[in-house]
Amino acid sequence: xxxxxxxxxxxxxxxxxxxxxxxxxxSLFKKSFDAMIDFDEHQYEEFCRxxxxxxxxxxxDDFIRRYCFDGENPNSIYANLxxxxxxxxxxxxxxxxxxxxxxQLAVYEMNRAVQSEAPLVPLQKxxxxxxxxxxxxxxxxxDQLVRNDIKIGxxxxxxxxxxxxxxxxxxxxxxxxxLAGRIENTSLHYxxxxxxxxxxxxxxxxxxxxxxxxxxxxxx
Amino acid sequence: xxxxxxxxxxxxxxxxxxxxxxxxLRCLPGSDERQRIQxxxxxxxxxxxxxxAQDSFENECIYGYxxxxxxxxxxxxxxxxxxxxxxxxxxxxxxxxxIFKYQTWLTKPGEHLLAYRKKFDFPAAVxxxxxxxxxxxxxxxxxxxEAGATNVLTTAEEAxxxxxxxCQDYAHxxxxxxxxxxxxxxxxVGMLEGEGASHAWVEIYDSGRWYAFDPTNFxxxxxxxxxISNGRDYKDCMINQGVFCGQTTQTQxxxxxxxx
Amino acid sequence: MVNMDLYNQTETxxxxxxRYGVKFGIYKDQTFKEQLFPxxxxxxxxxxxxxxxxxxxxKQRVLALNYFINDIYSEKxxxxxxxxxxxxxxxxxxxxxxxxxxxxxxxxxAHISGIDLVQGKDGEWYILEDNLRVPSGxxxxxxxxxxxxxxxxxxxxxxxxxxxxxxxxxLRKTMDYVNTGGHTVILTPGRYNAAYFEHSYLAEKTGAHLxxxxxxxxxxxxxxxxxxxxxxxPVGAVYRRIxxxxxxxxxxxxxxxxxxxxxxxxxxxGNVALLNAPGNGVADDKGIYYFVPKMIRYYLDExxxxxxxxxxxxxxxxxxxxxxxxxxxxVLKDVxxxxxxxxxxxxxxxxxxxxxxxxxxxxxxxRFIAQEVIDFVDIDIFDEGKVVPRxxxxxxxxxxxxxxxxxxSGLTRFSRNPKSFIVNSSQGGGFKDTWVLSQ
Numbered sequence: 013x014x015x016x017x018x019x020x021x022x023x024x025x026x027x028x029x030x031x032x033x034x035x036x037x038x039s040l041f042k043k044s045f046d047a048m049i050d051f052d053e054h055q056y057e058e059f060c061r062x063x064x065x066x067x068x069x070x071x072x073d074d075f076i077r078r079y080c081f082d083g084e085n086p087n088s089i090y091a092n093l094x095x096x097x098x099x100x101x102x103x104x105x106x107x108x109x110x111x112x113x114x115x116q117l118a119v120y121e122m123n124r125a126v127q128s129e130a131p132l133v134p135l136q137k138x139x140x141x142x143x144x145x146x147x148x149x150x151x152x153x154x155d156q157l158v159r160n161d162i163k164i165g166x167x168x169x170x171x172x173x174x175x176x177x178x179x180x181x182x183x184x185x186x187x188x189x190x191l192a193g194r195i196e197n198t199s200l201h202y203x204x205x206x207x208x209x210x211x212x213x214x215x216x217x218x219x220x221x222x223x224x225x226x227x228x229x230x231x232x
Numbered sequence: 233x234x235x236x237x238x239x240x241x242x243x244x245x246x247x248x249x250x251x252x253x254x255x256x257l258r259c260l261p262g263s264d265e266r267q268r269i270q271x272x273x274x275x276x277x278x279x280x281x282x283x284x285a286q287d288s289f290e291n292e293c294i295y296g297y298x299x300x301x302x303x304x305x306x307x308x309x310x311x312x313x314x315x316x317x318x319x320x321x322x323x324x325x326x327x328x329x330x331i332f333k334y335q336t337w338l339t340k341p342g343e344h345l346l347a348y349r350k351k352f353d354f355p356a357a358v359x360x361x362x363x364x365x366x367x368x369x370x371x372x373x374x375x376x377x378e379a380g381a382t383n384v385l386t387t388a389e390e391a392x393x394x395x396x397x398x399c400q401d402y403a404h405x406x407x408x409x410x411x412x413x414x415x416x417x418x419x420x421v422g423m424l425e426g427e428g429a430s431h432a433w434v435e436i437y438d439s440g441r442w443y444a445f446d447p448t449n450f451x452x453x454x455x456x457x458x459x460i461s462n463g464r465d466y467k468d469c470m471i472n473q474g475v476f477c478g479q480t481t482q483t484q485x486x487x488x489x490x491x492x
Numbered sequence: 493m494v495n496m497d498l499y500n501q502t503e504t505x506x507x508x509x510x511r512y513g514v515k516f517g518i519y520k521d522q523t524f525k526e527q528l529f530p531x532x533x534x535x536x537x538x539x540x541x542x543x544x545x546x547x548x549x550x551k552q553r554v555l556a557l558n559y560f561i562n563d564i565y566s567e568k569x570x571x572x573x574x575x576x577x578x579x580x581x582x583x584x585x586x587x588x589x590x591x592x593x594x595x596x597x598x599x600x601x602a603h604i605s606g607i608d609l610v611q612g613k614d615g616e617w618y619i620l621e622d623n624l625r626v627p628s629g630x631x632x633x634x635x636x637x638x639x640x641x642x643x644x645x646x647x648x649x650x651x652x653x654x655x656x657x658x659x660x661x662x663l664r665k666t667m668d669y670v671n672t673g674g675h676t677v678i679l680t681p682g683r684y685n686a687a688y689f690e691h692s693y694l695a696e697k698t699g700a701h702l703x704x705x706x707x708x709x710x711x712x713x714x715x716x717x718x719x720x721x722x723x724x725x726p727v728g729a730v731y732r733r734i735x736x737x738x739x740x741x742x743x744x745x746x747x748x749x750x751x752x753x754x755x756x757x758x759x760x761x762g763n764v765a766l767l768n769a770p771g772n773g774v775a776d777d778k779g780i781y782y783f784v785p786k787m788i789r790y791y792l793d794e795x796x797x798x799x800x801x802x803x804x805x806x807x808x809x810x811x812x813x814x815x816x817x818x819x820x821x822x823v824l825k826d827v828x829x830x831x832x833x834x835x836x837x838x839x840x841x842x843x844x845x846x847x848x849x850x851x852x853x854x855x856x857x858x859r860f861i862a863q864e865v866i867d868f869v870d871i872d873i874f875d876e877g878k879v880v881p882r883x884x885x886x887x888x889x890x891x892x893x894x895x896x897x898x899x900x901s902g903l904t905r906f907s908r909n910p911k912s913f914i915v916n917s918s919q920g921g922g923f924k925d926t927w928v929l930s931q
Contacts, residue, residue, distance in 0.1 A: 015675070015701070015717065015719045015723075015725050016719065016720050017703070017707045017717065017718060017719065017720060018718070018720050019704075019706070019707060020720075021720045098683075101513070101683055101688075101692075102682075102683050102692070102702075104692035104693065104695065104696050104702070105692055105695035105696040105700070105701065105702045108696060109512050109513075109693065109696055112512075112513065113511050113512050113513070116510075116511060116512070116513045117511055120510070199720040199721075201720075
């Protein structure tokens with residue numbers, strides 16, 4: 013133990029990013045879905061604007077189907093969960109079967125959600141499994157580097173999403189501290205210069221700059 | 233007996249740089265009963281990692297790896313050889329020669345070779361050596377040396393259909409025919425006195441000894457041939473085998489100088 | 493029924509198998525799909541006494557097979573003494589000329605063998621096939637046992653069943669025994685391989701690193717795993733789950749992009765152990781199978797404990813005559829094919845097919861073997877709520893370290909189709925746990 017290849021280091025990071033992306037976008041989607049039931053049929057346009065993704069959807073039903081469940085749409089929650097799975101499945105011996113199982117279960121729940129008339133219930137279970145995944149990872153992965161690679165992936169993604177969603181200063185500051193405090197203890201190749209710029213961007217609350225720097229932080 | 237000195241050189245130019253280059257070179261002649269090698273020296277470029285190894289046909293190989301980018305690959309081998317110390321090489325264990333009775337995809341007969349085989353009608357008492365000589369004689373008469381008609385992956389069957397080719401094709405056809413008569417036959421790569429490229433010929437097994445025939449020049453090998461390697465066919469004896477990363481084209485120049 | 497409690501947990505156990513991603517991959521219409529491997533809770537039960545007999549026969553067989561492979565790539569005494577005809581060796585697709593003259597670490601060629609057996613209605617066990625190249629399947633009963641115990645503890649309290657979860661320890665011991673110094677890795681072709689689950693699970697359970705070819709490199713006669721810092725960690729043992737031809741583009745198939753260039757050169761020098769050693773397919777060729785009992789007598793000077801299925805080799809005149817006479821009662825196998833392919837039953841052919849086949853048989857007698865159709869014991873399975881009998885075989889795993897070890901379990905595969913004799917997982921079907929009773 014204790015040796016990680018560049019490939020696995022990269023996969024751990026992206027496993028963290030995609031699991032976080034799925035988790036947070038489901039939370040946002042839930043609010044949007046609720047509003048669209050009987051309140052605002054076009055709420056999804058606002059949703060896309062906030063997340064800075066192309067609004068290619070024709071109607072609320074089209075949005076629900078394609079944004080949430082269409083594996084062919086690279087921005088869909090489904091596609092992002094699939095990417096999390098693609099990274100996790102090749103990391104069994106790094107993260108352990110117990111931890112991997114929660115990503116597998118999230119995939120099963122997502123497939124259930126695709127079939128469902130009331131997708132928020134199975135989507136909640138997708139989220140439950142992601143939370144369990146993080147908990148299990150934290151609890152059972154002995155190798156600190158492995159744990160931290162996933163966590164930093166998660167932090168990087170969250171900072172990126174928060175910046176896009178223009179979250180308040182308290183939230184942004186909290187996230188940058190969590191990121192900066194841990195990134196050194198990972199196997200990731202990152203740029204100290206970029207980290208510094210990122211910290212400055214958060215101080216200035218320059219959302220555009222944060223998004224740019226956060227994407228440049230980890231190489232590879 | 234003859235004292236020869238040789239210089240083998242290969243120059244490859246890549247149009248654009250390559251990296252992660254793994255190579256195996258079968259270009260080091262070894263001493264045996266027929267030839268004695270002295271003052272052998274070699275250089276390889278690039279040479280980040282270079283080792284020596286022996287393959288399953290007991291050929292000496294230089295193998296190595298160059299990770300970084302490079303746009304040329306160069307090999308030079310020099311040495312002195314005394315040839316003609318014997319007319320053959322002993323092979324005491326017949327069961328080890330048996331593998332050379334089996335065709336490979338380069339020597340596998342098709343309709344042309346099967347038909348050609350009918351030209352030979354050997355009485356039972358004829359030795360393998362004499363059969364091989366007959367095959368060489370017949371082939372030399374029916375086949376024309378012509379560069380460019382075939383390539384390195386042309387099979388014996390295809391070459392025979394064309395009735396023309398180079399030393400590799402002569403060797404493959406002769407090997408295929410010998411094997412059809414259950415004579416163990418192997419492919420040999422080496423150098424010939426004079427200036428030019430590498431050469432290929434054949435060794436056949438008879439009563440515990442390997443005898444060398446050069447079907448291209450219609451002669452039995454004596455003093456003018458320096459053997460480098462042997463195997464079942466061309467593929468076992470490739471002088472330069474490599475894999476690398478990079479989209480490129482390459483040009484290769486080989487020069488062999490053997491002087492007495 | 494004795495194990496009703498476990499039967500009632502069928503769904504629970506299969507849900508747990510799904511939870512942990514216990515799957516195998518298949519290619520359908522050229523796309524990769526992962527499938528669950530259906531598990532049947534009715535175990536195959538082997539008594540301790542019966543297993544001791546099997547164990548004796550399996551150890552003997554694997555020892556003889558190892559002697560044979562060593563002999564073939566060095567002295568060739570068995571060929572010289574005319575026990576195995578030369579052409580069965582040299583014309584076999586498993587014989588690799590590149591392996592000539594190589595002595596693997598500790599002289600072991602077949603470290604992990606999967607020997608397929610069936611039990612005849614007469615109670616006799618027959619060897620169907622030796623799988624020495626990259627046999628798979630041990631992980632399935634190993635993990636299924638875990639979930640059966642979880643789902644039905646009282647079943648395991650009541651019966652005295654040997655624990656089979658020691659497979660990882662046995663495998664680790666086998667890998668460590670030949671390790672030449674350095675890390676132990678499991679080399680996988682990648683996640684789109686049929687047995688990827690097994691590769692990753694065995695890596696986790698043995699503590700070996702799961703790697704792909706691109707993570708390893710040969711430099712200066714040694715094999716290294718490259719760390720994220722660029723540091724080179726020496727590797728001393730590679731349990732490779734990729735086939736011989738793709739292992740090293742410099743020695744085998746030059747088109748291979750999943751192999752490690754020059755790994756075979758350093759193996760030849762004794763600087764790394766490869767499990768299983770390349771070239772060992774010469775001993776699991778269907779044509780060579782016929783000669784295994786002769787090998788046991790030749791190398792060990794012992795009578796074979798376990799029988800082959802009655803086999804005929806049309807290469808021999810007498811056998812050809814027998815095959816032609818009893819064609820309809822025999823199963824014919826193309827020696828070059830694996831995985832349940834290239835197997836035909838004499839009685840299933842039409843008149844024209846039969847005539848064509850016999851013509852081919854006469855033209856290429858060495859290409860085929862013929863076997864009596866063994867009337868093997870059916871095993872109960874649960875099918876849509878009912879207990880029904882189905883064909884099943886047993887893959888026993890024999891691991892070779894300082895001495896052969898037989899895993900006290902095995903993979904029992906069954907065919908769901910009541911008419912089918914073919915139980916290969918790539919052709920549908922499911923699996924069972926194999927219980928060896930400790931008393």
